[in-house]
Amino acid sequence: MKVGIKYCGGCNSRFERTTIAEKIKSDYKNFEISYAKENEEYDFIIVINGCHIACAGLHDLKSKKGFIIIRDDDYKNIRARIDKIL
Template sequence: MQIGVKYCGGCNPRYDRVALVERIQREQPEDTFERAIPGVCYDQLLVVCGCSAQCADLTGLTGREIRSLWQDHP
């Protein structure tokens, strides 16, 4: 499966978005992960956000399935 990854703006320094994606990659070695590129339709678009604002700009990004992951800290 080809997975495009889109990260939020990174305003929450307590949440390591990259580490989360690296862990998912280790758990799914049969899949291909890359930073999402506009105009490419991915099998799955993974949107990784550090808070409930979920500010990641998805303009031009597409996926057959879109999954959003976010971590909220009080």
């Protein structure tokens, strides 16, 4: 499964976005995970935002199954949302 990762601007220094991405990569080793690129199609895209503003732009991102928008670091909830899209 081809999965894109998109990050917000990172203005919230208390929220470590890359830690979540590393957990996802570790737990879903069968996924082909890379930074989401414009005009490239993914099975789904995980958008990691550090706050409720959710500033990560989604324009020009293509996804077959949609987007998982993350605004907190509740990893149990994140896994449940990934498993639901599968």
